[in-house]
Every structure is written in C-alpha cells, then in structure tokens.
Amino acid sequence: MTAKPLLIVVSGPSGSGKGTLCTLLRQRLPDLAYSISVTTRPPRPGERNGVDYFFVSTDEFLKKIKAGEFLEWAKVYDNYYGTPISYVTNSLQSGKDVLLELDIQGAKQVKKLFPDAVLIFIRPPSLEELGARITKRGTDSLEAIRKRLSSANEELQAAADYDYVVVNDQQERALEEIMEIVRKEKESLG
Numbered sequence: 302m303t304a305k306p307l308l309i310v311v312s313g314p315s316g317s318g319k320g321t322l323c324t325l326l327r328q329r330l331p332d333l334a335y336s337i338s339v340t341t342r343p344p345r346p347g348e349r350n351g352v353d354y355f356f357v358s359t360d361e362f363l364k365k366i367k368a369g370e371f372l373e374w375a376k377v378y379d380n381y382y383g384t385p386i387s388y389v390t391n392s393l394q395s396g397k398d399v400l401l402e403l404d405i406q407g408a409k410q411v412k413k414l415f416p417d418a419v420l421i422f423i424r425p426p427s428l429e430e431l432g433a434r435i436t437k438r439g440t441d442s443l444e445a446i447r448k449r450l451s452s453a454n455e456e457l458q459a460a461a462d463y464d465y466v467v468v469n470d471q472q473e474r475a476l477e478e479i480m481e482i483v484r485k486e487k488e489s490l491g
Contacts (some may be wrong), residue, residue: 304490307398308389308415309333309483312408313423314453315378318469322423323402325476330483333401339365342380355385371401371409378448382407382488398483405459419480419486422463426470 311326313319327335339355345392348424350356366374372390374383376399384401391398401411411418460466465482469475 305417306393306396307483307486307490308418309398309409309486310401310403310408310411310418310420311423311479312403312405312420312456312463313457313469314425314456317423317425317476318472318475319402321421321472322467322469322476322479323400323409325472326400326479326483327474329480332397333396334388336384336388336392336399336401337404338362339383339385340380342378342382358438359415372414372484373407375404375410377404377406377408378452384411391409395480398487405462409462417480420463420465421482422466422474424457424460424466424468426468 311319311323323335327333336376337351337353337355337359339362341357342354343354344350346354347479348354359381362374362383365371365383370385371383372386374381376382382404384403384407389399389401401407403411408420412420467475467478467482
C-alpha cells in the first residue's frame with residue numbers, strides 16, 4: 302500500500318529564504334507537485350507567467366474568488382495571492398505530495414481544510430539579517446521594504462502555530478532539516 306500523500310506548506314517573512322528553499326527542495330524531490338500561485342502583483346525581473354506565478358488583473362482575481370477557484374487567498378502588501386484548488390486536490394488524489402509556499406494567512410486557511418497538512422515556518426537568523434536580505438534583493442521600493450519589515454514581527458509570532466520551525470541561517474543546513482521533516486512525516490504515514 303502506498304503512503305498517503307503529504308500536503309506541505311512553507312511560510313515565513315519576506316526575505317526569510319523560503320522561496321529559495323522551496324526551489325532547492327523541488328530539485329531534491331522532483332516528484333513533488335508544486336502549486337503555482339495566482340497573483341495581482343507585477344512580475345519581478347526574470348519572472349515568467351505560468352512558471353513563477355500566474356499574473357492576473359485584480360478584476361480577474363476577484364472573479365476567481367467568486368467562482369470558488371482558490372484553496373486559499375489573501376491580500377498581502379497591497380496585492381492578491383491565491384492557490385488554485387483544482388491543482389492541489391487533483392495532485393493529492395493522484396498520490397503526489399504537494400508543496401505550497403504561502404503567507405501565514407494562507408497557511409491557516411489550508412490547515413482548516415486539510416488538518417493533516419504539514420506546516421513549516423522558515424525563520425531568518427535575525428531581524429537585522431532579514432532587513433539586509435530584503436534590501437540586497439533589490440526588487441522592492443523603500444516603502445515596500447518598510448512594509449515587509451514591519452510585518453515581519455507579526456509573522457514571526459505566527460511561527461508558534463506551525464508544526465515545525467526551521468531557522469535559515471545556513472541554506473544547506475536548513476534544506477537538510479526540511480528534507481528530514483518530509484522523510485519523518487512520510488514515515489509516520491506508513
């Protein structure tokens with residue numbers, strides 16, 4: 302008998318390195334299904350529609366909400382983000398583990414619908430390091446950086462609601478810790 306598929310949710314403040322860790326996890330676990338989010342924010346340099354995100358207008362996004370097309374959705378930093386429900390349920394039903402990279406609001410919504418979801422919070426080593434990472438990225442205005450840093454304290458408090466907290470002080474070590482969490486959770490499912 303095949304083990305039940307895992308729904309893995311990774312969250313953390315902007316600049317915590319969650320996106321990079323999710324990319325590396327997908328490279329290590331190529332059979333892991335990854336749900337691409339729908340967003341109203343403009344693409345950052347190098348991002349591609351249908352690969353990094355599905356970029357849509359606010360009107361299109363609101364229509365999708367009304368149609369019940371999202372597993373979860375939230376307005377974050379003045380933009381909407383949502384996870385297409387059909388992709389997640391189809392992947393789980395076909396026996397695939399699914400990885401979602403979500404904000405804390407989305408993670409809470411998913412946990413209500415999927416109580417067995419494994420929630421992993423990525424924590425930066427310090428707020429100073431978080432600020433340096435966001436600034437170094439060079440993709441946000443000073444106002445956006447201020448918003449992200451002011452939200453970070455609240456987001457860090459939410460770590461207590463997660464099944465696991467991984468400090469991303471060294472990327473390879475943090476990735477190994479996430480790999481161990483996934484292995485342990487798969488074992489527990491039989």
